[in-house]
Amino acid sequence: xxxxxxxxxxxxxxxxxxxxxxxxxxxxxxxxxxxxxxxxxxxxxxxxxxxxxxxxxxxxxxxxxxxxxxxxxxxxxxxxxxxxxxxxxxxxxxxxxxxxxxxxxxxxxxxxxxxxxxxxxxxxxxxxxxxxxxxxxxxxxxxxxxxxxxxxxxxxxxxxxxxxxxxxxxxxxxxxxxxxxxxxxxxxxxxxxxxxxxxxxxxxxxxxxxxxxxxxxxxxxxxxxxxxxxxxxxxxxxxxxxxxxxxxxxxxxxxxxxxxxxxxxxxxxxxxxxxxxxxxxxxxxxxxxxxxxxxxxxxxxxxxx
Amino acid sequence: xxxxxxxxxxxxxxxxxxxxxxxxxxxxxxxxxxxxxxxxxxxxxxxxxxxxxxxxxxxxxxxxxxxxxxxxxxxxxxxxxxxxxxxxxxxxxxxxxxxxxxxxxxxxxxxxxxxxxxxxxxxxxxxx
Numbered sequence: 001x002x003x004x005x006x007x008x009x010x011x012x013x014x015x016x017x018x019x020x021x022x023x024x025x026x027x028x029x030x031x032x033x034x035x036x037x038x039x040x041x042x043x044x045x046x047x048x049x050x051x052x053x054x055x056x057x058x059x060x061x062x063x064x065x066x067x068x069x070x071x072x073x074x075x076x077x078x079x080x081x082x083x084x085x086x087x088x089x090x091x092x093x094x095x096x097x098x099x100x101x102x103x104x105x106x107x108x109x110x111x112x113x114x115x116x117x118x119x120x121x122x123x124x125x126x127x128x129x130x131x132x133x134x135x136x137x138x139x140x141x142x143x144x145x146x147x148x149x150x151x152x153x154x155x156x157x158x159x160x161x162x163x164x165x166x167x168x169x170x171x172x173x174x175x176x177x178x179x180x181x182x183x184x185x186x187x188x189x190x191x192x193x194x195x196x197x198x199x200x201x202x203x204x205x206x207x208x209x210x211x212x213x214x215x216x217x218x219x220x221x222x223x224x225x226x227x228x229x230x231x232x233x234x235x236x237x238x239x240x241x242x243x244x245x246x247x248x249x250x251x252x253x254x255x256x257x258x259x260x261x262x263x264x265x266x267x268x269x270x271x272x273x274x275x276x277x278x279x280x281x282x283x284x285x286x287x288x289x290x291x292x293x294x295x296x297x298x299x300x301x302x303x304x305x
Numbered sequence: 306x307x308x309x310x311x312x313x314x315x316x317x318x319x320x321x322x323x324x325x326x327x328x329x330x331x332x333x334x335x336x337x338x339x340x341x342x343x344x345x346x347x348x349x350x351x352x353x354x355x356x357x358x359x360x361x362x363x364x365x366x367x368x369x370x371x372x373x374x375x376x377x378x379x380x381x382x383x384x385x386x387x388x389x390x391x392x393x394x395x396x397x398x399x400x401x402x403x404x405x406x407x408x409x410x411x412x413x414x415x416x417x418x419x420x421x422x423x424x425x426x427x428x429x430x431x432x433x
Contacts, residue, residue, distance in 0.1 A: 162331075
């Protein structure tokens with residue numbers, strides 16, 4: 001990543017409507033919430049917040065639990081937050097759990113779980129049944145992870161602290177979520193001057209780490225299972241290249257189709273003269289000028305029987 | 306549900322066939338904390354009350370927003386009611402919030418202070 005005035009200049013060749021993208025980065029990130037259906041019905045929350053003159057705008061056409069909290073800066077101060085009925089979660093961050101679509105009663109691994117928004121959403125989709133192993137290496141993040149899960153009434157989860165790329169191979173899971181550490185470019189908004197994404201020491205090793213995590217996650221998946229790989233970055237070296245590496249090393253891996261229900265772009269076919277597997281086009285990218293949310297990448301991967 | 310005791314607390318997790326499969330992992334936390342021991346008493350946690358309080362048929366104390374705001378700000382208010390002294394489930398608009406303690410005409414909040422940001426804003430008259 002070149003250190004220039006436009007931090008995303010290198011991506012001009014593949015980000016559609018680049019001028020619109022640059023303009024979108026001048027706006028602050030919206031405040032999004034997800035209604036936790038384990039604790040409240042979306043229409044009930046809408047009605048009660050409207051009574052307090054708090055406006056909500058729906059952000060997903062097919063999901064009535066996802067909203068933009070217009071004009072309110074801190075959802076953590078809401079009664080509904082205290083009761084676990086709502087959770088601050090970017091629209092795009094709500095998509096991996098929806099793409100994973102775990103069935104009730106399943107055995108699920110969330111490899112990099114903290115602070116727990118996606119984990120809680122997975123548990124909600126499973127109706128608080130089965131078992132979710134919420135893994136996060138950093139014990140310092142377990143407090144936030146545990147607090148969020150408990151606040152949202154999640155009772156089907158255990159917390160572990162393994163390095164994701166070395167999670168024990170004792171058991172195989174029906175579903176695996178690998179929402180990996182990344183450079184965080186998708187969170188960048190120009191309003192937050194001085195805020196930098198992860199270009200510090202060690203960030204160059206991210207693709208290597210992400211590749212190892214994905215490889216381990218795929219190994220932990222049972223035959224016929226589903227894995228979702230996701231990042232909040234635009235960097236192809238952390239996205240398509242990592243998924244491509246898995247496809248080259250595992251004949252039993254296949255990219256499954258995705259229909260997120262909101263505007264997105266297909267995964268890149270190539271980057272810097274490296275051509276990727278053609279099925280990489282089934283992965284999806286989200287840009288802030290197409291969807292007013294955190295920039296994101298997602299791949300849904302199956303393990304052939 | 307399955308309950309696990311560790312030191313002075315009980316944790317609760319939904320029973321599942323997969324619990325046995327996870328026995329070989331080094332587990333840092335299981336489910337949610339449901340009860341803890343305080344002196345000779347076993348007290349449910351705020352989160353357990355929020356999860357299960359709807360099922361309670363006794364010991365429910367319905368508050369209005371004004372009472373709740375005063376309780377949160379002062380941690381203790383005068384409360385004349387026909388209920389016996391002891392722990393009660395605080396309810397706002399039919400939603401269990403947590404526990405209170407009725408003691409000789411006073412109601413003491415048992416909701417952790419750090420969890421009451423919303424109410425404090427309301428008491429100060431500011432919008433959340």
